[in-house]
Amino acid sequence: MGILVSLPKNGDEEKNYQVNWGNPFGLQVEMRAPFLPSEWHKQSGVQLTWPHAGTDWAHMLKEVQECFTAIAREIAKKELLLIVAPDIDTVKAQISNRVNMENVRFFECETNDTWARDHGAITLIDGSTPRLLDFCFNGWGQKFVAGLDNQITRKAYDAKCFKAEYANHLNFVLEGGSIESDGFGTLLTTSTCLLAPNRNDTMNKVEIEERLRSVFHMQQVLWLDHGYLAGDDTDSHVDTLARLCPNNTIAYVKCIDPDDEHFEELQKMEEQLCTFRTLKGEPYRLLALPMADCIIENTERLPATYANFLIINKAVLYPTYNQPKNDAEAAAVLAEAFPDSEIIGIDCRALIKQHGSLHCVTMQYPEGVIK
Template sequence: MNDPTTRAHTAPRTGRRGFLAAAGATAVGAALAVAGRDSAAARPGRAPGAAAFRVPVEDVRHTRTWMTWPDSTAIWNGGSLAGVQADIALIARTVARYEPVVMCANPASAAKARSQCGTSVTVIDSIPVDDCWTRDTGPVFRTDGTGGLDAVGLNFNGWGGKQTHAKDARVAERIAAHVGVPFTRAAFVGEGGAVEQDGAGTLMATRSSLLNRNRNPGMTQARLEGAMRDAYGASKVIWFEGVYGQDITDDHVDATSRFLAEGEALVQLPLASDDDAYAEDARRQYRALTAATTAAGRPMDVLRLQGPDYARIRSTNPDFLASYANFYLCNGALICAHFGDTRADAAAKSVLSRLYPDRRIEQLNIDRLGAGGGGIHCVTQQQPVP
């Protein structure tokens, strides 16, 4: 086992929702058929390049956080919906202590969302949703360094047609229209949780999630890289192989590896005894990052944080995501989860406190959401200050 006080992280034993939400799945690419039909702010075509806008690193100051309210018993079957809603409300209330939070809810469930989230969270019912994964369905906001703000949609297609997503396919453009900023669609299909950016030209992602025929059939890696660089205003992509077909996301990078700043990344590593596909993937990600350089040619400083022992956490759900790496940065705070392995929980909080000494570390019990294979970063989307 790695020393829990070192900078090391834990790979999730399984990824997002292990296909539990296959109900209502649609064909690959269905999102593209409905995205952007009538938004006045939508501008079809390739996103502008790095000379204009780029996606900033996530610790910049935010105008607000966007979230979405789940209400589908078809997706959240087995009686889990109420617990997931309670966890979403807890996250929203916590973030709202530090910055404004806007929750998109369907008209039929907006009253319940308002009741559970409280008056500190703004709930709107003008943007219909299918589920709660705003990191993947919401717009990727970009700034130009001179007060400009725009948004890019990644053509969400239900993680490769694995879940119903007719409403979620339009969340990105509808949020952009609500904010009143220009909106473009990227020239590839993906999700926000599939791409990490350092705000200075470097991206990282797994091939299993994006270079996958369920998102981008027939696309070469070179062409996909070009589309990603255009969308994010970047110049380099660091690729990890990832894990194919074992979870609904095909192994999103934001559960394992995160950028902290230019040239500085964090990887969640497994226990030495873990030998599943995700543990091996995390080790490969760490090795790849330690050998990588930034877009500017700088060596990467790769930090590690030991994650929890799955034998010691509260949940026994095989799809549970126990990822400290899936934290969310908001104004003045870092919001992350705890899992019941008290030693690892405390060590993770201590390390994150040292990494972000100017932020309050809020650790939450979101076990119901974690049993659905997701975390706090997965259900939030930041709107940076221009």
Template sequence: MTPKEQGFFFPAEWHPHRATWLSFPQSSDSWDYGERLERIYPSYMAFVKAITESENVCINAKDEEHQALIWRLIEEYGIDKSKVEVPIHPNNDSWCRDHGPAFLINPETKQRMIVEWGYNAWGGKYPPYDDDDRIPIKIAEYLNLPYVVPGIIMEGGSVEFNGKGTVLTSKSCLLNPNRNPHLSQSEIEDYLRNYYGVEQVLWVTEGIVGDDTDGHIDDTTRFVNEDTVLTVVEPNEEDDNYHPLKQNLEDLKAMRLPNGQPLNIIELPMPDPVYDSGVRLPASYANFLITNKSIIVPTYGCDKDDLALSIIQECFPKHKVVGINATEIIWGLGSFHCLSQQEPII
């Protein structure tokens, strides 16, 4: 029986968490060894500290030396050690949203399960990725949870859930032949329904410029409740993001939920373009993480930061919105949501 047939589903991100999982940065593909890697530590550790204010943080360490470094930084940045776990789980890169486990819950039986999707570093872009591909099973063993292996490529940043049977994703990513070229759109939808326990799959068209994942949804559109989304927009017609984000907005306006109602759509600005060595980076305020008591939002030191934070705060009146400068983090082509994967509780 599939997870859906057994009553399991992937809960919305605002469902209560036991912990948030991270894989500590160490890859030369995402971060140059030495100075560039160390420059992300202040923002990264501020991120860890913000999570521990309301839940545990579990950080995958590649080996004992790496584990010792993480504990030293935990102490150096004044983070509560009792809220941190650092298991040794060999990994290749830091993007736990994509290579980490998909946690499913069954509220009736009070059980949890992990989906071990295949992982190929966004179409084979950054080998090796074999250790990352094994992370979900390592975590299943660590937590003594059952797991299921669908046998296809899927990344956590490519899907967004409302917890009531709907998943949002993007054609530019999931239909890209560098993921599952043997599958049609309808076949991919069947996998999403059966292994995420959803009823409805909704598709936007594109991602943002600079996103090496081929257009992950967590950089463009996020559910804030079961019928409301935040979606990034770009009013500057000269900006490369103008047309793809305009198309996504039109896609969203045409969508209907299973009850026939349209989505409530709240527009979120894009930050000013962020460049490094002439390369545009995928900076977006939509790449925030929802924790038990806070919304951790990447900021970029521009005039739009305060507006973005205020819009997000209005969407989550019971949460504390925490902005953390991500200009060093985004150099690795991802931000706080990309770095993390939540572990729900029953």
């Protein structure tokens, strides 16, 4: 275990370090700035981009707004909540009697959709000043219109919603759901997504990895080459398949039904996860999440996944699908991965009807970022 401390450098500059107390022969000190924090790093709050009649949710607006309200309620119990919407008065009327409004902040602007994980800023910590990295969101490879969503971060920064510096990376397509950081120099991602056409197709794998290492100050990038979910629009975002957790742990989706279309690919993914090593050369502790039972909507299988959980301060919010056995098993696995956190299930059957889930509609910001 360890704690974050600040140590002086050259007498006048402070840097963040991780001090680990597990070595009885002395302290291990690792420089931690600049770095891409893990999701379990202490947070100031979470962004939700609210569904409205101008989004693809129009035909099921009340249903999905109920789901968003449930998510908002749990987040606002623990930390700040930033809600982005074109009409904040309408949102206030929906949530004011059900959510701790003292912890809610609003930013009014036009939006295309609701997937804050992919159009929200990715925050880099550099000493005492967080940096909002604003990457290009192009609708998962130009599948969907995203011009308004791609402007949200800059507009919110200009409106002084954040206490941070702004860094323009709009010349590189990157979605928050496509990467996972452990906060210590390891990035987990999928080759299917980051090498997909119509994202950064002028760059090869080596060039993209060099970009990730440079921008995020990573020591290694772990590429998952297998795994997918039927009905997924993201080209296999890692947050639908495998998630980095504390103590060198990876929680991942496991399929045990040989007749399921995902069985072979997820078996190969599990085999590859077994080959991954930490920066110290040790294998990861692997915790298997259940595969959700098949959910069909209009003859199409929906991408229900328990890997799409959100880590907040002292809690983990995870999606449920009205599958009591699987929902309970997923909760038990997450309790093992996060023994000091409250595990809270939220019915996300509405979200998967638009091919996403709980993590996809949220973006967390580290301590001190949201005003």
